[in-house]
Amino acid sequence: MVKLNDQHLDAVFAALADPTRRAMLQHLEHGPCSVGELAGPFDMSFAGASKHVKVLEKAGLVTREVQGRIHHCHLNATPMAEADAWLQRYRVFWNDKLDALEQAIKDGD
Amino acid sequence: MVKLNDQHLDAVFAALADPTRRAMLQHLEHGPCSVGELAGPFDMSFAGASKHVKVLEKAGLVTREVQGRIHHCHLNATPMAEADAWLQRYRVFWNDKLDALEQAIKDGD
DNA sequence: ATTAAGTTTAACCATATGGTTTAATTTAGG
DNA sequence: CCTAAATTAAACCATATGGTTAAACTTAAT
Numbered sequence: 001m002v003k004l005n006d007q008h009l010d011a012v013f014a015a016l017a018d019p020t021r022r023a024m025l026q027h028l029e030h031g032p033c034s035v036g037e038l039a040g041p042f043d044m045s046f047a048g049a050s051k052h053v054k055v056l057e058k059a060g061l062v063t064r065e066v067q068g069r070i071h072h073c074h075l076n077a078t079p080m081a082e083a084d085a086w087l088q089r090y091r092v093f094w095n096d097k098l099d100a101l102e103q104a105i106k107d108g109d
Numbered sequence: 110m111v112k113l114n115d116q117h118l119d120a121v122f123a124a125l126a127d128p129t130r131r132a133m134l135q136h137l138e139h140g141p142c143s144v145g146e147l148a149g150p151f152d153m154s155f156a157g158a159s160k161h162v163k164v165l166e167k168a169g170l171v172t173r174e175v176q177g178r179i180h181h182c183h184l185n186a187t188p189m190a191e192a193d194a195w196l197q198r199y200r201v202f203w204n205d206k207l208d209a210l211e212q213a214i215k216d217g218d
Numbered sequence: 219a220t221t222a223a224g225t226t227t228a229a230c231c232a233t234a235t236g237g238t239t240t241a242a243t244t245t246a247g248g
Numbered sequence: 249c250c251t252a253a254a255t256t257a258a259a260c261c262a263t264a265t266g267g268t269t270a271a272a273c274t275t276a277a278t
Binding site for chain 4: 014018020044045047048051052055068069070
Binding site: 145155175179180 | 253254255256257
């Protein structure tokens, strides 16, 4: 039960651990686009970029709608909610640190 | 400029993309502990677990305070704030989806 | 019917990752 | 001082990852 969820989380975090893929997701914020458009900005072979898209797809962050020879990619942010939920546990911890920092500054360094 | 931050984000997300390491971080929520205590729960060689700790350390999620032969590990959640901030951009997207789902349920599936 | 566009697949390469075992290192305790 | 504990380092292995190029495939356009 937990395992399946875990593996999914693995895939999501791993997909996010690459700047090319994060940039692709940011591109998709503005709406769906083809693999070609997604690959365009990168100094990388088309096939290379295509692999990144597949990683995103396997993590569920991108869905593909094939229309003729064009593959339209859509952002699906829902898997990020899992990652976000996992991180939320720790928000209190980093807030504590930031509060302390703020306090230190207020106290005149 | 952006690159340094990016690389850091890479390391943080990559560190989180492993269930052993996530479990270690959860263990550390309850307070600092030694590498041995961290390694204990896992069906894995000590050296293997030690490597995971090092990955967490390189990502800045764990700090180490060496006291004699014992290495005390502390949780440092602050790098997670970066990851969280990155994810926040997308919160609106997954909220939209969840809202739609909720609405669909309310409408009687 | 050909050709060209958009994409994936396959084969390959270098390096990274997750794991092992064995050896080395440092320090605590009898 | 010697041994045992806590930990890292080193050498190794299998598989994954990020990249390449070349070939294959599907579909649109001429």
